[in-house]
Amino acid sequence: MDRLFDQRRYLIPFRSSLLPQIFTDTLVIGAGVAGLRAAISAAEHGEVIVLSKGDLKSTNTAWAQGGIAAVLGKDDSTESHVQDTLVAGAGLCEEDAVREVIENGPARLRELMGWGMRLDKNSEGELAVGREGGHSASRIVHTDGDATGRELQRCLSEKVRKTHGVRLFENCFALDLITPGSEPGSPVMGAITHHPKHGLQMIWAKATILASGGAGVLYRETTNPPQATADGLAMAYRAGASVADMAFVQFHPTTLYLPGAARWLITEAVRGEGAKLLDSSEHRFMLDVHPLAELAPRDVVSRAIVRQIAKQASAAGGSHVWLDCRSIRGFHDRFPGMTALLRKFDLDPAEDLIPVHPAAHYMVGGVMTDLSGRSDVPGLYAIGESAALGLHGANRLASNSLLEGLVMGEIAGRTCAEMKQAGSSSRPAGWSVARPAPVSVVSDIRPSDQGELDLDDVRSSLRSAMWKNVGIERSGGKLRDVCDMLDFWARYTLDKIFDEPAGWEVQNLLLVGALVAHSAAWREESRGCHTRIDYPDSMPELAVHDCRRRGHGAVSTVPLRHAAGVRPRGALV
Ligand SMILES: Cc1cc2nc3c(=O)[nH]c(=O)nc-3n(C[C@H](O)[C@H](O)[C@H](O)COP(=O)(O)OP(=O)(O)OC[C@H]3O[C@@H](n4cnc5c(N)ncnc54)[C@H](O)[C@@H]3O)c2cc1C
Structure with missing residues (x-):
């Protein structure tokens, strides 16, 4: 890497x-x-x-x-x-x-x-x-x-x-x-x-x-x-x-799942008001999963939905579960934006079930x-x-x-x-606004021939690979595969010179995708929104931050401040 x-x-x-x-x-x-x-x-x-x-x-x-x-x-x-x-x-x-x-x-x-x-x-x-x-x-x-x-x-x-x-x-x-x-x-x-x-x-x-x-x-x-x-x-x-x-990476359990439509988030507040999640036989499956049912933490609900979808897929096919908002009185007044959006797809939450699926939501x-x-x-x-x-x-x-x-x-x-x-700053000595230090914006990587690179294809391949291998449920084998794959893609993507944001964004996504995948491969436990099917439990010794810093080797761990007895206002973590 x-x-x-x-x-x-x-x-x-x-x-x-x-x-x-x-x-x-x-x-x-x-x-x-x-x-x-x-x-x-x-x-x-x-x-x-x-x-x-x-x-x-x-x-x-x-x-x-x-x-x-x-x-x-x-x-x-x-x-x-x-x-x-x-x-x-x-x-x-x-x-x-x-x-x-x-x-x-x-x-x-x-x-x-x-x-x-x-x-x-x-x-x-x-x-x-x-x-x-x-x-x-x-x-x-x-x-x-x-x-x-x-x-x-x-x-x-x-x-x-x-x-x-x-x-x-x-x-x-x-x-x-x-x-x-x-x-x-x-x-x-x-x-x-x-x-x-x-x-x-x-x-x-x-x-x-x-x-x-x-x-x-x-x-x-x-x-x-x-x-x-x-x-x-x-x-x-x-x-x-x-x-x-x-x-x-936090996955939101309920986004609107209609082919061709953006994955609009259906706010948790809808479940807070009483919306239920149903499978393809209209069974309220969250009751079997967690005492808080639909109001369980997001990672619990997201995992339950992908598992339910997998079961449905092996039985009768299926790509989503249903959100049932029919019991919510005054849905239109409480959620006017969502109502207007659903109307565009000919869905009325007072009468229709809404197709939903989890999606990546928060870093x-x-x-x-x-x-x-x-x-x-x-x-x-x-x-x-x-x-x-x-x-x-x-x-x-x-x-x-x-x-x-x-x-x-x-x-x-x-x-x-x-x-x-206070007149202080974190600038290096000798830095002056009137006389900027000479800066060479250079790379250690020798540029390859410009060549043709289909940026849309790199972007969509990366997004699919991350969804399949670094998504809601992860395993060591798939994580290692995706790390190798990103490394290979990096060989012919990072040394290209681009002159517009689409190229710079793809390079940024590739780097950050690798940081996510490596962190997920390193963390051999399940904790919070990181679920490893090969390590289903949280490991007390992994209650640490895993950090990566360029030029400082692969990974270092930083203990929690309160665990280390540090009160760090103003000091670096
Ligand atoms: C659909 C949805 C619903 C959500 N609902 C809630 C909610 O109800 N409550 C809640 O607390 N959180 C919610 N969140 C999360 C919350 O919205 C975000 O975490 C929060 O808004 C992030 O704010 P931010 O200022 O860090 O970044 P953003 O609001 O994302 O702003 C990022 C800014 O950085 C700029 N930027 C990025 N890259 C570059 C670049 N290369 N050059 C120049 N500018 C750049 C962008 O143009 C943008 O101006 C929701 C998120 C989503 C997507």
Whole structure:
């Protein structure tokens, strides 16, 4: 796997010093909940540039439905939310991260409402709170039933546009992070970007915050929008940052399964309101699987569905199970977005069963950070879905990720602003905005002939291989096969020079797919959302983070902070 894991930089066939140079204090890569929230805080002291590779609506954030988990009511408590998160995380959460995010959640929500975010209210005029799987209390706030993400994205985008000192670069693709040398651990000093109109540009920054979202596109079946191609994870790895816990990919149990239609997520809140899962004989099979039936943790429900589909396939054929929402009163009012979508396919949830199937949903692993969002590379922060903060452990509790983006966005942005105010930075000595250090954006890999490469074919083959071999149920044999296969594909894909995002995305997907597959092969146990059929139990000695870092051998393990007795605010994990 050397070729995949030792890849350094994209080879840019010209001198970076000839490119346009842009300077800022903080560069935020990503304009979802985490990036936008970070930009607002960072702009309190200093200039900020925010990149989004599509428009501002093309984010996982904008697609979120169910809502934001936060302790708001008197019948709920911080401790209960903490315990639910720890249980879902299956022994791999960092408790200090869990407490940091959950304790700060209510303040971040109140702030959002102050900025004009609309949230649904109940008949008494109080915030309406829903319940989702794994939560022991109703604590999920939402907007227009199932359009929370859209409203959150709108609110934060408007706030950012009005924030002095923030420049938004839409449709601007970050190719790679700028480092003064190619040794792992060299400080990050911004990013090289590509804009369809302006071409390649160097953006120099004193601090760079990765908020580039998840990796759902790695899988043939995914709830994520097409932009979720793991670019940030790949860039951070190439720059020498540690990435951790990559085996943990959460699969959502219920996405609409209609050939030709996108895999629209059917929010867990629908099951929270009483929807049942039925097999092809209309038997409610979750009753045989878990005491919480349809509200069991997501990994349990996803596994039960794929096993049920396999049974059906061997009996009478079948590619999905059914979601029965017919008993939910007022479905149309509670879930107007879902109702409108189903109507397009001539389905009425009050009368029809809905075909559903699991799909890759959330990347739990990511760039390893401390409680301020700092990675182990100077100058580089990571927040939101691209980070591994330790909040989610081995499995994410529903609706905790928008919360994480809000809280960690504020913390990381504030940390950068405070650094700027104090006049300190993580820049290397001698770095000057007026005189950028010479940077050669080079690769260790010698370019092959350009040749013809069918990018669509590489992309779809990778997604199918990940779905079949690194999906909901995994085994050592299949994982080893896919690792070898990705290594082979890397030989003729990573040394090609591309001049557009489609090629760079495929290279990023290939690298991150390999990181996921290797982590899953290494983790010889089942834990949280990682299921090995050849190792069905959790192993106490594997309650550690598995980390990979370019140039540092195959894998290293990091003990949980609380297990090691460390209280690391501000220190690297
Ligand atoms: C269908 C769906 C429903 C969900 N429902 C919920 C829910 O109800 N509650 C909940 O808590 N979570 C939910 N989630 C998860 C949640 O939406 C995400 O985890 C969260 O929004 C991630 O936010 P983020 O800011 O980290 O990334 P995103 O919102 O994904 O933003 C990523 C940003 O990075 C940019 N970017 C990426 N690569 C590059 C690049 N190379 N160059 C420049 N820019 C780049 C993108 O353009 C985008 O602006 C849901 C997810 C999906 C897909």
